Amino acid sequence: MNSLVVYFSKFGNTQIVAKAIAGVLAKGGEARLVNSDELSLRDLEETDFLVMGSPTHKMNLPLNVRPVFERLPKRILRGKPVAAFDTSYRMSWWLNQYTAGKRLVKKLRKLGGKSIVPAEIFLVTGREGPLYDGEIERAKQWADLLLEKVKK
Numbered sequence: 784m785n786s787l788v789v790y791f792s793k794f795g796n797t798q799i800v801a802k803a804i805a806g807v808l809a810k811g812g813e814a815r816l817v818n819s820d821e822l823s824l825r826d827l828e829e830t831d832f833l834v835m836g837s838p839t840h841k842m843n844l845p846l847n848v849r850p851v852f853e854r855l856p857k858r859i860l861r862g863k864p865v866a867a868f869d870t871s872y873r874m875s876w877w878l879n880q881y882t883a884g885k886r887l888v889k890k891l892r893k894l895g896g897k898s899i900v901p902a903e904i905f906l907v908t909g910r911e912g913p914l915y916d917g918e919i920e921r922a923k924q925w926a927d928l929l930l931e932k933v934k935k
């Protein structure tokens with residue numbers, strides 16, 4: 784199985800999480816890590832499973848990430864399993880509805896992707912990080928769950 788982990792990261796925390804996830808997905812076959820600025824159509828066409836991650840900015844996707852979706856053909860992910868995550872502050876439960884990961888799941892589904900798990904949040908201690916202790920381990924566990932689900 785070819786997996787692709789696409790991420791955007793301003794301060795490096797989302798990149799750390801994305802790397803940890805790709806490391807685990809490599810147990811199931813090839814797993815590539817690509818910055819969202821460098822994502823090509825070919826990357827998407829060749830992948831069997833797509834994971835996308837981004838920091839939450841102003842309760843939404845960062846402005847840099849939104850154009851990525853504008854240049855993709857409709858339904859390019861038709862029938863492919865997809866999952867998404869974000870890095871965010873620790874928030875009250877109602878603010879948890881407005882995360883980059885949830886927005887990403889919506890975008891990926893619109894492109895035809897089949898969401899296999901709810902969006903996941905990995906927590907940073909402040910605007911520039913670092914991640915809370917244990918979050919990288921939790922990201923690895925989440926990636927193990929993704930592998931299990933995608934194999935079914």
Ligand SMILES: Cc1cc2nc3c(=O)[nH]c(=O)nc-3n(C[C@H](O)[C@H](O)[C@H](O)COP(=O)(O)O)c2cc1C
Nearest residue numbers: 792793794795796797838840841842870871872910
């Ligand atoms: C302009 C800006 C807006 C942000 N808005 C939010 C927000 O609405 N909710 C939140 O949880 N975190 C917010 N953050 C914190 C980011 O989630 C944090 O910078 C990010 O997780 C760090 O990831 P990175 O190192 O990959 O950039 C914001 C950060 C920036 C720079």
